[in-house]
Amino acid sequence: MNVRTLCLAILSFGESTGYEIKKQSVDGKFSYFVDASFGSIYPALARLEADGLVTSRQEIQPGKPPRKIYAITDAGQAALVEALSEPPGRDIFRSEFLLIAMCAKSLPQHVVTGAIEARIQAIEEEVEQLRHVVAELDDEAAIWTAQYGVTCKAQALANLRETRADLEKLAGSRLSNTNANAAE
Amino acid sequence: MNVRTLCLAILSFGESTGYEIKKQSVDGKFSYFVDASFGSIYPALARLEADGLVTSRQEIQPGKPPRKIYAITDAGQAALVEALSEPPGRDIFRSEFLLIAMCAKSLPQHVVTGAIEARIQAIEEEVEQLRHVVAELDDEAAIWTAQYGVTCKAQALANLRETRADLEKLAGSRLSNTNANAAE
DNA sequence: TCAAACATGTATCGGTTCGATATATGGACG
DNA sequence: CGTCCATATATCGAACCGATACATGTTTGA
Structure with a gap:
């Protein structure tokens, strides 16, 4: 389960920013079975955009840092289904x-x-x-x-x-x- | 839980080789809550030896590749206790x-x-x-x-x-x- | 019968990912 | 009124995984 697939999965529930993806994977509905850091999310999003699997638009809000909002494309949706259709790897538990x-x-x-x-x-x-x-x-x-x-x-x-x-x-x-x- | 601590923990149950440590963390008694690959175990053992936390001796067996058997030292045992005495990190579950x-x-x-x-x-x-x-x-x-x-x-x-x-x-x-x- | 697969064993390499940090700004709190 | 926290993007070094290379003996099966 690489971070690119994870980003696609989260984006398939609606558009989002890198920051929000991180939050979803730490506090939100994905929190208890995935984990990802900024160090992997931002490069993953950049590569997904280069591959045409997601698009981004910038939202400039006065007095706040601009948000880069990502949305999944049809090709991205197809890639997600393809990735999830392969036999899933073993669950990982570390304690x-x-x-x-x-x-x-x-x-x-x-x-x-x-x-x-x-x-x-x-x-x-x-x-x-x-x-x-x-x-x-x-x-x-x-x-x-x-x-x-x-x-x-x-x-x-x-x-x-x-x-x-x-x-x-x-x-x-x-x-x-x-x-x-x-x-x- | 870094791999060095894991190696110390496994070695605290008895001397072992890198290969056996990997097996213990995949099939053995540590299998379901830790995981480590050769790519992390061998460098970890080398560094532990350099730091004096483990010792190694080579067992040459005719017609077989030589085994490098590692054993924990007193300093290693102390380092293990020290590492495990710190508040443990969260359990990780990925699915x-x-x-x-x-x-x-x-x-x-x-x-x-x-x-x-x-x-x-x-x-x-x-x-x-x-x-x-x-x-x-x-x-x-x-x-x-x-x-x-x-x-x-x-x-x-x-x-x-x-x-x-x-x-x-x-x-x-x-x-x-x-x-x-x-x-x- | 003999090749293929597998188990033992050490070791490295590329790519992925983590954890910490830098940068910028607004609001909350004492 | 300074310090901490939330929002937000981004990068860097260290750690780590997965695959692979190498060497050899045993088991398996067409």
């Missing part, structure tokens, strides 16, 4: 928290407990924010997607709450002197 | 499948159905493989982590099975002529 969990035995208890609590709070916020997104959506497919995310995240949170004590019990059981010094 | 789900209305039904079925099969395989991993583990923290993954994945699979029909109903409802041509 620093689970790396900490793996190494729990070598870590001081407070580090493990702190990581669990941070993780719980992070999921809570994500669920809360996704519920917000769901409430404001009108596209049924987008609602399905966000709702699926809410359900999965809420379950992951419940699992963590139920089993966290088992992990915390293990924390520090392989803690060496060397670690004790480094920890604080 | 090409969910991007397809988002765009379901613009896609032909067979594409959406195909993506769902591919996704179901992929999760089934992942759960199956993780169960295998759990069965062969002895470290309790590693078992906790893998078990957490099994539970979450199994729930995500159940959710998908329960709601897939709703998504499939939406497929193609915004399908334009342009798309119809591009799809096949």
Whole structure:
């Protein structure tokens, strides 16, 4: 899932600026399963325009930086469908928290407990924010997607709450002197 | 979670080669929440060795390419604890499948159905493989982590099975002529 | 039977992407 | 009244992925 396809997908829901595309992929309806930085979005948009898959027009507003509004073309729409029609790649999941969990035995208890609590709070916020997104959506497919995310995240949170004590019990059981010094 | 920390974490469970580290992060007990390629592992190991956080010895076996076996040092163990003691970054989840789900209305039904079925099969395989991993583990923290993954994945699979029909109903409802041509 | 495919193993290279930063301006907040 | 935050575009270095090259032994199958 390269950034060009992502931009096309977001633009297929309506015209937008580079800044708004970034926001959509961080806070908006695409937020929980994609991610993109300015460093990849702006070059991607430039290349899409050069390839004729999007068009841009400049909106000059007095006293504000001008907005460069991008819109998808018919060729872009076709390219999007073509890209999404190929067998999708595997989902990617990366978790620093689970790396900490793996190494729990070598870590001081407070580090493990702190990581669990941070993780719980992070999921809570994500669920809360996704519920917000769901409430404001009108596209049924987008609602399905966000709702699926809410359900999965809420379950992951419940699992963590139920089993966290088992992990915390293990924390520090392989803690060496060397670690004790480094920890604080 | 940079690759250097990942290498240290894997090496903290025992000495290993670059090739085996890659395998652990793709098939093994770290497989479902980390990922690293040779292009990042080998340079990372070289730098870790230069920094004195790991050591290496060459094992020459007749009729086979020599193995370069890395082991973590005390300094490396301390650096690992230090790195994992910092507040963990957010979990990252990326899904090409969910991007397809988002765009379901613009896609032909067979594409959406195909993506769902591919996704179901992929999760089934992942759960199956993780169960295998759990069965062969002895470290309790590693078992906790893998078990957490099994539970979450199994729930995500159940959710998908329960709601897939709703998504499939939406497929193609915004399908334009342009798309119809591009799809096949 | 013998080639093709695959597993082990190290390593590099091009292209993509991240994270931080620069630049510019208006509004909010204490 | 200065500092921070939101809007907005854009670039740069570092990190990283995916593919590939190389070398060799084993397994698989037409």
